[in-house]
Amino acid sequence: MEPSFRIVPGSAPKSASVNDTANSLGLHDTLQYGPRSIAAEIKTENALKDRLENWEETQDNLKLSMQRNLYGLHAPMRLLMERKIVSANPHMAGLPQSNLHLDILMGRDETIEPVDIFGGMEDAPPLNIHKDMEKKLNM
Amino acid sequence: MASVFSPPGFDFSNTLRNNFFAEKGVPLPKATSTGTTIVGCLFADGIVLGADTRATEGPIVADKNCEKIHYITDNIRCCGAGTAADTEFTTALISSNMELHSLSTGRKPRVVTAMTMLKQMLFRYQGHIGAALVLGGVDATGPHLFTIHPHGSTDKLPYVTMGSGSLAAMAVFESSWKPNMSREDALELVKTAIKAGIFNDLGSGSNVDACVITASHTEMLRNIEMPNERVQKERQYGFRRGTTAWKSEEIRSLVVSEEVTMLGAGDEMDTT
Numbered sequence: 001m002e003p004s005f006r007i008v009p010g011s012a013p014k015s016a017s018v019n020d021t022a023n024s025l026g027l028h029d030t031l032q033y034g035p036r037s038i039a040a041e042i043k044t045e046n047a048l049k050d051r052l053e054n055w056e057e058t059q060d061n062l063k064l065s066m067q068r069n070l071y072g073l074h075a076p077m078r079l080l081m082e083r084k085i086v087s088a089n090p091h092m093a094g095l096p097q098s099n100l101h102l103d104i105l106m107g108r109d110e111t112i113e114p115v116d117i118f119g120g121m122e123d124a125p126p127l128n129i130h131k132d133m134e135k136k137l138n139m
Numbered sequence: 140m141a142s143v144f145s146p147p148g149f150d151f152s153n154t155l156r157n158n159f160f161a162e163k164g165v166p167l168p169k170a171t172s173t174g175t176t177i178v179g180c181l182f183a184d185g186i187v188l189g190a191d192t193r194a195t196e197g198p199i200v201a202d203k204n205c206e207k208i209h210y211i212t213d214n215i216r217c218c219g220a221g222t223a224a225d226t227e228f229t230t231a232l233i234s235s236n237m238e239l240h241s242l243s244t245g246r247k248p249r250v251v252t253a254m255t256m257l258k259q260m261l262f263r264y265q266g267h268i269g270a271a272l273v274l275g276g277v278d279a280t281g282p283h284l285f286t287i288h289p290h291g292s293t294d295k296l297p298y299v300t301m302g303s304g305s306l307a308a309m310a311v312f313e314s315s316w317k318p319n320m321s322r323e324d325a326l327e328l329v330k331t332a333i334k335a336g337i338f339n340d341l342g343s344g345s346n347v348d349a350c351v352i353t354a355s356h357t358e359m360l361r362n363i364e365m366p367n368e369r370v371q372k373e374r375q376y377g378f379r380r381g382t383t384a385w386k387s388e389e390i391r392s393l394v395v396s397e398e399v400t401m402l403g404a405g406d407e408m409d410t411t
Contacts, residue, residue, distance in 0.1 A: 040155055040158075040159070041155065043158070044154055044155055044158040045154075045158060046151070046154055047265075048151075048264070048265060048267060049147075049151040049154060051263070051265065052147035052149065052263065052264070053146070053147055055147075055263055056144040056145065057144055060144070083143050087143055102143060106143060106144070106145075108145060110239045110240070110242075110243050111236050111239065112232060112235045112236055112239070113145060113148060114147070114148035114149065114232070115145045115146050115147065115148030116148075117148070117232075118148045118149065118150075
């Protein structure tokens, strides 16, 4: 994200892409994911969803921008580097994982958020280990 | 590369379908407010919180004796008006976070901490979490009383009311509240205010709950007054045995024949 002093996420221009559900032919994989309409996705109002999904990132961006202005580029750069090092995950994709070191760096090791309570194994979509491993190793 | 940020925790996969319905003229059902009277007031030694005990589902009373005064920490309590699930969940979440925070800082929790956590969370959800709260407690800096509205705005006042019965209760407060009241006077005032809400507002009813918080001690007075006790029914409405005569009787045994076969060598333990 570019440096900004926004506290609240702005309304980003809508975009939807077939990349996340594409099969080997490059089109949307209806057999695996069901029907999908990109036009409908662009048209729907998702104000709350966008706000919630971008909230943490916007707040984080604010802090990093201020640190850049106060201490220089090295300050946010080191923090982002530490996060990247810690997020390198050698485990199998798709299975539930917890990254305590990342939680500590992001400052959520001593808080409980709705995501810790909801979104467990009962609500998650069925496991797609092959697909997830392919995605991970192709990176 | 997976995102370092935690996901919002809520599932938005139905927004496409809901938008489609809204366009076709079938709007989302509105989450109805519970209709409540909750009050809080400052007195000489601390805070008194009060609430009624009726939970409604539209025009129907869903719970005749629900608890609206939620626990945040030992010396901080929160009354909740609005959608019952939202107030329940929000106060439980903030209570857990307050405990973790106080363990981390090593200090007794403060009311402003709870207020800041609540207002930041409610602002993030833009009012979709319908929780209107009266937060009160006594901490190391003294007694504090706050209201938090569903969109995240807060007020710090010596006496507050929220919910559909707030106007009736506020009328009582405005006429009788004085600074530095005694505990008995404050409790009497809170009970009168809640009763004003119970008798004059359809959304509030049943009994009066109160909670007195002082620097040393928190006292939860559940159902301190019950002005809506149900009277005993005047007549018996049961039927005596033999009211309905039967014409014929047939008893069939469902077990035709029964045979027990022992499986294995009996119940001896296998010690090989």
